[in-house]
Amino acid sequence: MTTPFRNVTPNGPGGATTLLLVLSFTGFLLLTQALFVVPAGKVAVVTTLGKVSGRPRNPGLNFKVPFIQATYPFDVRTKVIPENFEALTKDLQVIEATATVKYAVRSSEAGRVFSTISYTDSEVYPRIIKPSLLKALKSVFSKYELVAIASNWSDISRIVEETVAKELDKFDYVDVQALDLTGLQIAEEYRAAIEQKQIAEQQLLRAQTEVKIAEQEALRYETLTQSLDDQVLFKLFLDKWDGKTQVVPALPGNKGGGNPVIVGGRGN
Known part of the structure; x- marks a missing residue:
């Protein structure tokens, strides 16, 4: 009885081909x-x-x-994430705004993030950025009254950005590239009070400016008056004299001295 399969000996042509195929496949798989x-x-x-x-x-x-x-x-590309938040002011008023954070995971620290925080970069924001951001926001806004916050929004934003960056530097995982605060929302009655305060401050500043201008004008006139002595007045007279108008020197013993003149009528 014959078998349909051929015997392949290792030393034969078929065995060498099979071994080569196995080695090639293994090499490709390893590669x-x-x-x-x-x-x-x-x-x-x-x-x-x-x-x-x-x-x-x-x-x-x-x-x-x-x-x-x-x-x-x-x-490790820069990500931009807006975060809506609420915070209490120093005078216990609730404000709402949006903090937009621009950050990137430091490429050199990716291994440490993987080992200590998360296997994926998607967990970096909720586990690192967000807690520090909210902590910094509450810390800063609790130090100022509502009127001060609304009147100095740009300065408050800068302080919040510096505080967030300082807080995240403790972790050394990410670079905070920018933080923008927008969409401040406050109660309507407080908004009206803030507007009145701003108007009053502008009026006060305008009044102070006008006072300074008046003081400078008074000082200028005082300086000018002190500089107009007899010799200066006599020189001004000579500059304007037409050479025809009769003049009489001041009488001796006059308080004004010898330079002032008395202008008479025109000569013939």
């Missing part, structure tokens, strides 16, 4: 497992048997040990 590409705007955290090893890999073609090392991409 595909060893090489990986990191897209632009991301880095890759490499783990060896579950433990973070080495620095994050930069964008481009990279190499890892097949079946032993694994890669996890982390987005």
Whole structure:
């Protein structure tokens, strides 16, 4: 009885071909497992048997040990996230606004974020940025009354940005590139009071400016008056004299001295 299968001996032509195919497939499999590409705007955290090893890999073609090392991409591009919030002022008034945060995960710290916080970059904002942001907002706004906040909104925004950046520097995971505060909402009755305060401050500033101008004018006239002595007046007279008008010197003993003149009628 004959069998439909051929016997393939290792030393025969068929055995060599099969071995070559197996080796080629194994080499291709190892190559595909060893090489990986990191897209632009991301880095890759490499783990060896579950433990973070080495620095994050930069964008481009990279190499890892097949079946032993694994890669996890982390987005390090700038993200812009608006956060609506409420806060109490020093005089216990509730304000509402929107804080728009621009931040990016530091590429060099992606491995540490992976080890201590989250396996994905999507958890960076809710677990790092947001708690520090809300803490800073409440801390800053609780130090000012509502009128001061509404009147100095740009200054308050700068203080909040500095406070948030300082708070996040403790973690050293992210770079806060900007923080914009917009959409301040307050009760209507307080808005009217704030507008009246601003009008009063503008009127006071205008009055102070007018007083300063008047003081400068008075000082200028005083300086001018003091500079008009007898010699200056006599020189001014000579500059304007037409040479025909009769003049008589001041009488001796006059308080004004010898320079002032008495203007008579015109000569013939």
